[in-house]
Amino acid sequence: MKLTDYTWEEFSQLPMSTKVECFKKEDGFPAHTLFAQQFDRETLDRLCDLATKIRKIAKKRDGMLFLNSLLSHKRAMLYFSQPSSRTFLSFYSACQILGLKVAEVRDAATSSEFKGESKEDSIRTFSSYFDLIIMRTQEKGLAEHMAWTLSNSERPLPIINAGSGKDQHPTQALLDIYTLKRSFEDNGGLDNRSIMYVGDLLRGRTVRSLSNLLMNYENIEHIFVAPPELQIKQDILDMLAANGSKYSVLTDMRERLSDVDAVYMTRIQDEWDKSKGESASIDISSYKIGKKEIDSMKPTSVLLHPLPRRDEISTECDHDPRAMYWRQMRNGMWIRAALIAATFDCTEAILAYNVE
Numbered sequence: 469m470k471l472t473d474y475t476w477e478e479f480s481q482l483p484m485s486t487k488v489e490c491f492k493k494e495d496g497f498p499a500h501t502l503f504a505q506q507f508d509r510e511t512l513d514r515l516c517d518l519a520t521k522i523r524k525i526a527k528k529r530d531g532m533l534f535l536n537s538l539l540s541h542k543r544a545m546l547y548f549s550q551p552s553s554r555t556f557l558s559f560y561s562a563c564q565i566l567g568l569k570v571a572e573v574r575d576a577a578t579s580s581e582f583k584g585e586s587k588e589d590s591i592r593t594f595s596s597y598f599d600l601i602i603m604r605t606q607e608k609g610l611a612e613h614m615a616w617t618l619s620n621s622e623r624p625l626p627i628i629n630a631g632s633g634k635d636q637h638p639t640q641a642l643l644d645i646y647t648l649k650r651s652f653e654d655n656g657g658l659d660n661r662s663i664m665y666v667g668d669l670l671r672g673r674t675v676r677s678l679s680n681l682l683m684n685y686e687n688i689e690h691i692f693v694a695p696p697e698l699q700i701k702q703d704i705l706d707m708l709a710a711n712g713s714k715y716s717v718l719t720d721m722r723e724r725l726s727d728v729d730a731v732y733m734t735r736i737q738d739e740w741d742k743s744k745g746e747s748a749s750i751d752i753s754s755y756k757i758g759k760k761e762i763d764s765m766k767p768t769s770v771l772l773h774p775l776p777r778r779d780e781i782s783t784e785c786d787h788d789p790r791a792m793y794w795r796q797m798r799n800g801m802w803i804r805a806a807l808i809a810a811t812f813d814c815t816e817a818i819l820a821y822n823v824e
């Protein structure tokens with residue numbers, strides 16, 4: 469069955485495994501990138517290899533000119549109705565690397581939504597002018613709904629979810645996987661690793677998407693560390709249990725800090741507070757990494773953060789070789805360039821390019 473065979477009411481009720489098949493291109497890559505669940509180990513490996521090839525090609529002027537020529541006939545709309553620095557700029561740069569021309573709406577109040585236009589009509593409007601829509605939204609599921617809407621229109625152009633509500637941030641998870649793979653590539657790879665997620669796990673969408681993608685690797689142990697009020701939701705634990713993945717839920721990161729392979733810090737997501745200052749009363753003082761904490765980590769471990777950070781990682785850690793968050797941010801540009809290239813079927817041309 470295809471996306472066009474369903475009404476939205478039918479489609480929205482389908483199990484994730486069926487939806488994923490509807491969004492798949494013949495080459496296995498997603499037509500629309502909406503959920504972490506759309507990636508299996510093979511597509512992750514292919515995408516990471518493509519990102520590495522793009523990174524290498526871009527080192528030389530001739531290579532950059534080749535990349536710039538690939539999608540110079542395409543235009544992308546960056547529709548970000550939630551604040552963003554990294555995701556917006558790395559997608560912007562990724563488009564530039566591949567030659568796409570870019571336009572943006574960063575505040576719905578500056579578009580005709582302010583005059584009462586529906587989001588559906590806004591997206592249909594963007595589809596009249598562009599070949600790709602990259603969108604970040606407050607609403608869970610909006611990117612999926614828009615992908616269905618466009619696939620049932622005369623202009624079925626691809627949508628990439630750049631963060632939707634508290635639910636999904638699939639391209640952040642892709643760059644996290646790419647960073648973890650690069651971190652462990654000379655030291656046994658990403659299988660058989662333990663990862664500790666720390667912070668606001670209740671409202672952070674990055675941990676939800678990353679824990680999902682990590683199920684594609686062998687024998688990954690997940691350790692969720694948060695104050696009880698901000699602990700990971702049961703649906704993620706149920707998903708890991710159904711997959712046979714080992715997990716634990718802790719309140720004190722010192723129980724495992726010295727033996728895990730990766731620590732994934734997150735900030736308090738107080739933009740989701742239901743009342744002003746709601747999460748300010750939660751004691752988060754022990755969910756921070758400073759010099760003492762990083763010194764207690766294994767020499768071969770890595771420290772990640774999707775950023776932005778507040779004070780959950782001290783700047784004293786920034787030059788420690790285990791601190792991966794700056795590299796992680798730059799990896800976002802390469803993996804997003806790879807994703808856009810895969811979306812537009814440029815993989816073979818990139819892989820065939822000879823890097824001396």
Ligand code: CP
Pocket residue numbers: 551552553554555556631640774775776
């Ligand atoms: N990690 C992340 O999504 O950062 P931005 O909110 O700055 O895009």
